Amino acid sequence: VTIGRGLDLTYQLVSKTCPLMISRKHCVFQQNTEGQWTVKDNKSLNGVWLNKQRLDPSKAYPIAEGDRIQLGVPLENRETAEYEYEVIKEEWEKIRPFLAQRNDLGKAKSSRTKRKFTLEESETSGSEGPSNSRSKRDRVSCDNELLGRSWEWVEKDQQLTKKMDAKLPSPGPSEEDSGPVRSSPVHSEKAMLVPCKDQKGSGLAQSWTGLEMLRKTLLDIMKLKVKVQEKQTAVLNVKQKHRKCAQKEILAMEQELQELQDQLCMEQEHQQQQVEELERTFSEEQQKVKGVKWQHGEENLKEQLAQVLQEASSYESRFGLTHHALMEELSRSKKDFEEIIRAKNKELEETKEEKEKVRAQKEEVLSQMNDVLENELQCTICSEHFIEVCLN
Template structure:
């Protein structure tokens, strides 16, 4: 991790060592603490024009170019943090704050920049504290000059790796002139590989070896390969320049011989660096390969365990499904049995009703109207008829329609009427409606007959009076 501060911020560090200053204390480290300056806005990100430049060792894009800003409010002196639409966010006390909104901070708050990678802890984890400057001065991040120099070297190395030979450059390389009369042979000095880049490539596996997981193993090897390719290009370019100058060495120009010696010296240096880089790449690969193999084996074992667990879950679900299907089948059988019992009961009921209907029609039917007894009447000979039917019969004959015995008396049979009415409740609706229509019809005829009888009696009385 590299950190830089602006010149104005560096000047403020010259304050009294006894004064208390606000600081972001790095969790788990006694260095790279970020001092917060009250008279200016503190910017944090991986870009160049920021107060503190944070470069993630595990994930280069974890920190945005302008990740967040810290600012002290003038009214109450409280510190605020603002997320500048960063990719991985700013987390205060475990909660991500909204973008472009100033969030109030208190002493002791936890500020995390970014998210954990591969189950590890957050790389940039800070706690807001306020302590005397003399107590934390040794733990603060590097000043602007040191950080700016390192950033310039890194940026220059990146440009050198991507530039073509024929691409124009903003800086003019030093020309080694052969003579004043022949300037066409003057050539630029081949750019040597930056020491910072080589030292970073050599020291990086040693510093971060314990922290890197197998996930970043291909990236490190790729970085070594890029450095080796860059060195090979410089070696080839130097060899071409040496061959070109050696062809012109016959003229005996001491400048050319001096230049050839310098290029040969550079060529030997570049070859040594390339050999050293290949050795580092090989040693890193040999050291990292067992760890990668072991982690792959662990991942394979975890995958197998997960598959076995998934198979167990599938088997349990299948057994549960079979048990449920058995229960459902038993319930369906019970339902079918219940339906069959209901059908049998309904059939028995219909059969009983049919038998009752036959009994009523055979035994409780009036022989005159062929209907069930309506207001049953029993004669002196013990035969029963409808009251209406026997009345109409006696107008013609005074003898029993069945046995022809003389009728001397008749009486209502209420027990027979009640029995018929109770039995009618279990008969069909058509039978009930038919019986009710017959009853209504006979009531109407009885009323008419009584009215005619009344008129006849009234006429006889009138005749007697006259």
């Protein structure tokens, strides 16, 4: 299986943002002798990345389920590359309609063979000449891109239905469970408050009818998209298998495909208008429901405030006596502490007086000793002996 931007490949990738990101023959997928699929970089310019690791050129690497394959590199303002895939396993019947035909695999067509005409083709083409063959070749090369766009349309529609599922409430238990639109708990709660108050019943009835119409429109759009996809697959198969058949059949099928696409666009526009109308009606209903809820919330707050004031008065009456008893006990303990502090102060004063007396006695002894040393002991030897005796 060959992939690139060239014409003689199994699958053609045409980049819209950077056409030269993908090489003419970028990479090759094939099975080895053991039956395992491998990927090989065919000397491409921007490379092939397997699990964020670039592969060496012209070397086959085995791939398994869950591996991520990246073709090319991300642009400057983007985090991921344009072509990034994940390996999965899928049943054959599901992927069979989207695979390239086996008859077309491995057929290398040169530019010389593309310009040749058979007798039947020259008769059907008429006076158009080589330009007709070029337009047919361009249409064949763009069929894969049309299929990719159809899948993008289906994915966008599924995302739109999911967003509407999150926004729109369900009409209640009487609705069918198989409907594509499911209820959101927040909006369903708001929608149930209005019937309880008997307000704006007609507005809700209109919103339910609009919801039913939108649901039918979504189903019709999904069916149309499936038809468009089947028609595109049929056109591709006819062009690939019967390239020598009459041009009238192909043109008729292309015209049917164009009609289906136009019908699909009209249905999408109608659906968009219905969605906008429903959003306006639901926003009005939500504002009204918010007003009702605000009134109920104010009443509840008043009741809670009265209850809190009543509880506060009961607490004051209950704990008033205990507070008085605590104050008396504190005053008694304060008096006891004051008496203790006075007794300690008296003891400190007594100790201070005793210390002053001892210090005065010491000063008298020292003064007497100095007098003796100065007046009576004039000899240095005698004074030294006297000091030693006193110290001992």
